Amino acid sequence: MPAAHDRLEKDENGRHRFLGYVVEFGGAFIYHSGDTVLYDGMREWLRRWPIDVALLPINGRAPERRVAGNLWGREAAQLGKDIGARLVIPCHYEMFEFNTAIPDEFVAECQRLDQPYRVLRAGERWSSAELLLHH
Numbered sequence: 001m002p003a004a005h006d007r008l009e010k011d012e013n014g015r016h017r018f019l020g021y022v023v024e025f026g027g028a029f030i031y032h033s034g035d036t037v038l039y040d041g042m043r044e045w046l047r048r049w050p051i052d053v054a055l056l057p058i059n060g061r062a063p064e065r066r067v068a069g070n071l072w073g074r075e076a077a078q079l080g081k082d083i084g085a086r087l088v089i090p091c092h093y094e095m096f097e098f099n100t101a102i103p104d105e106f107v108a109e110c111q112r113l114d115q116p117y118r119v120l121r122a123g124e125r126w127s128s129a130e131l132l133l134h135h
Contacts, residue, residue, distance in 0.1 A: 001045055003036035005068040006061075028052040028128060031085070035092075037061065037069050038079065046083040053128065054085040057092035059101040073106030081115045088117045089126065 002008055003018040011017055020033040031046065032055040056076040061069030070092055071079065080088035088110065093101045103119045110117040120126055 001031070001033075002039075002042075003034040004039040004042075005035045006037060008039055022046075022049050022051070024049075026128075030128075031055065031083075033057065033071075035068060035070055037071060038075055043079070043082050046079075051083050051085045052087065054080050054083065054088045055091055056080065056088060058090040058103060058106045059092040059095075073101065073103060074109040077106055077109035077113055077115050077117070080110070080117070081113045086116060088115060090117070090119060094122065 001020045001022055002016040003020040005018045009017040018034060018036070020031065020036060023030045023032070029049045029051050030053045031049070031051045035057060036042075056079060057070035058073040058076045059070050060072040073090065076088065076090055090103050090106050093103050093106075107117065107119060109115075118126060
């Protein structure tokens, strides 16, 4: 699945340089976006699969950090809703002093949209067992 680390880029062979992945196991579909911002056609790509869990970055875009951008928390929540994700787990927050975010905006937008989510703290584990039981 193409990812846009600021923008979609292709190599000399026409292959996307940055990727996210949709993995199916046990009848469940997990989407890990990798580093990405929203791009035209992204939602349509993702609607090809019944996404159970979407792992999405929420540290946004701040040019002063001098690193490629990602989704803002509100964008990640909306993307999860738009693709019908059963659960969205944010990533890229509270990691590095120079490139971090807090999940407050993401949580507030998920609650506003009635989008199921789970915020994990550093070192916390999540098991898909409960999700798979209700699949």
